[in-house]
Amino acid sequence: MTVTRFAPSPTGYLHIGGLRTALFSYLWAKNRGGKFVLRIEDTDKARNSEEATQAILKAFEWLGLEADGEITYQSQRDEIYAKYIKQLLDEGKAYKCYMSKEELTELRETQMANKQRTMYDGRYRDFSGTPPEGVAPVIRIKAPLTGEILVQDGVKGTISFQAEDILDDFVIARGDGAPTYNFVVAIDDYLMGINEVIRGDDHLSNTPKQIVVYEALGFKIPAFYHVPMIHNSSGKKLSKRDGATDVMDYKEMGYTPAALLNFLVRLGWSHGDQEIFSMQEMIELFNPKDINKSASIYNTEKLDWLNSHYIKNTPNAELAELLTAYDIVLTSHDKKEILLDALKERAKTLKELATLVEEIVTTPSSFDEKAIKKAFKGDAFDVLEAYSTKLSNADELHLPSDYHSLMEEVVSEMEIGFGKIGMPLRVALLGKMGGPNIDVIMAVIGKEETLLRIKNSIRANSLA
Ligand code: GLU
Numbered sequence: 001m002t003v004t005r006f007a008p009s010p011t012g013y014l015h016i017g018g019l020r021t022a023l024f025s026y027l028w029a030k031n032r033g034g035k036f037v038l039r040i041e042d043t044d045k046a047r048n049s050e051e052a053t054q055a056i057l058k059a060f061e062w063l064g065l066e067a068d069g070e071i072t073y074q075s076q077r078d079e080i081y082a083k084y085i086k087q088l089l090d091e092g093k094a095y096k097c098y099m100s101k102e103e104l105t106e107l108r109e110t111q112m113a114n115k116q117r118t119m120y121d122g123r124y125r126d127f128s129g130t131p132p133e134g135v136a137p138v139i140r141i142k143a144p145l146t147g148e149i150l151v152q153d154g155v156k157g158t159i160s161f162q163a164e165d166i167l168d169d170f171v172i173a174r175g176d177g178a179p180t181y182n183f184v185v186a187i188d189d190y191l192m193g194i195n196e197v198i199r200g201d202d203h204l205s206n207t208p209k210q211i212v213v214y215e216a217l218g219f220k221i222p223a224f225y226h227v228p229m230i231h232n233s234s235g236k237k238l239s240k241r242d243g244a245t246d247v248m249d250y251k252e253m254g255y256t257p258a259a260l261l262n263f264l265v266r267l268g269w270s271h272g273d274q275e276i277f278s279m280q281e282m283i284e285l286f287n288p289k290d291i292n293k294s295a296s297i298y299n300t301e302k303l304d305w306l307n308s309h310y311i312k313n314t315p316n317a318e319l320a321e322l323l324t325a326y327d328i329v330l331t332s333h334d335k336k337e338i339l340l341d342a343l344k345e346r347a348k349t350l351k352e353l354a355t356l357v358e359e360i361v362t363t364p365s366s367f368d369e370k371a372i373k374k375a376f377k378g379d380a381f382d383v384l385e386a387y388s389t390k391l392s393n394a395d396e397l398h399l400p401s402d403y404h405s406l407m408e409e410v411v412s413e414m415e416i417g418f419g420k421i422g423m424p425l426r427v428a429l430l431g432k433m434g435g436p437n438i439d440v441i442m443a444v445i446g447k448e449e450t451l452l453r454i455k456n457s458i459r460a461n462s463l464a
Pocket residue numbers: 007008009041185198199200203
């Protein structure tokens with residue numbers, strides 16, 4: 001069975017690069033009918049925090065990506081790691097190194113002065129003498145001294161690392177017994193049954209070390225897929241300066257989970273020239289073999305385009321629910337269908353949609369000067385008064401068309417162009433130009449509110 005994983009270090013929020021590899025891992029597991037598991041790599045007590053763990057879990061919840069089974073926390077697995085450290089020591093595959101900090105610094109300085117690669121020189125590898133006193137030894141693994149380590153990568157092909165160039169007997173446990181990163185990752189991936197590792201290619205240099213650990217412990221090596229980074233439009237690694245990198249900021253900005261996931265799946269993966277993918281399609285079509293070999297480019301316009309697509313295609317009841325996050329309560333509004341149908345084509349984000357709704361449902365408290373100059377001239381107030389009278393006398397006003405026919409009556413009775421009523425009415429209702437059809441606005445706010453806004457606008461602007 002295919003088991004994939006996402007293994008974040010909880011040092012801060014979940015960033016979109018991480019989310020993308022999590023999504024790839026999730027999709028592939030689901031495609032294979034396998035499992036997608038979550039492991040929190042929280043061994044670095046100084047840099048990790050419970051808050052960061054919670055932030056990551058919250059982001060997963062928002063996006064509807066559910067991990068299978070219990071979450072594994074590395075911080076709870078010290079005993080397991082200790083057992084494997086002991087095993088390697090007993091088998092002579094790891095050893096204690098008593099080199100002091102000073103000695104290490106001295107070694108590094110000499111190597112640098114000689115323009116050599118800085119590395120451990122193996123002085124305790126076969127040590128059988130009396131260990132020096134007062135040094136808590138680190139544990140080092142016996143890494144191959146020569147030859148090559150091959151990483152079979154499903155994205156990049158076979159990559160050969162020369163043992164002497166990249167490896168030394170790296171530390172697997174510190175002086176205080178704490179195991180190190182590459183050691184625990186390999187152990188956990190094996191024990192958790194993970195057989196396909198999809199992760200960012202910033203981890204590629206760790207992979208040969210992890211392979212050394214797999215081999216020392218006799219563990220089967222998983223398949224690796226190292227995913228190229230996401231770049232900004234100038235070809236640099238995506239950073240905060242390029243916009244949001246925290247997944248939850250996208251929620252805040254009004255992006256929908258469907259749009260964000262659709263956006264991310266296309267960053268570094270494609271299926272012909274298809275752009276829109278439902279979750280079901282992503283699961284059916286995704287294969288890590290199709291991950292691009294080169295970096296992908298982050299493009300906000302594309303994300304906006306996808307988001308407006310998803311907003312347009314979200315049922316209004318659901319949109320009303322989503323807008324509650326912006327303090328817009330439309331869930332029981334009897335005209336929410338009319339309102340949202342008129343606005344959802346105009347919004348790139350839920351936040352924008354919230355603003356558009358807000359502009360309609362709130363009585364304007366000020367009037368745009370330019371709009372007033374343009375709209376409230378000539379007999380504009382008479383036209384508005386005439387319309388008010390018609391409204392007051394009508395009792396069955398429900399649909400936009402009901403309001404529209406009254407506007408037409410005024411236009412024909414007063415023998416004016418439609419603009420002569422449309423423009424002042426719009427400014428009376430919204431305090432400015434723009435917005436959807438006026439009849440829609442009136443149907444949504446209703447007769448009383450329409451009358452009130454017309455009255456307010458005449459009063460406010462005749463005083464001025
Ligand atoms: N914990 C690592 C990180 O957050 C990921 C480790 C891995 O995927 O192997 O970058």
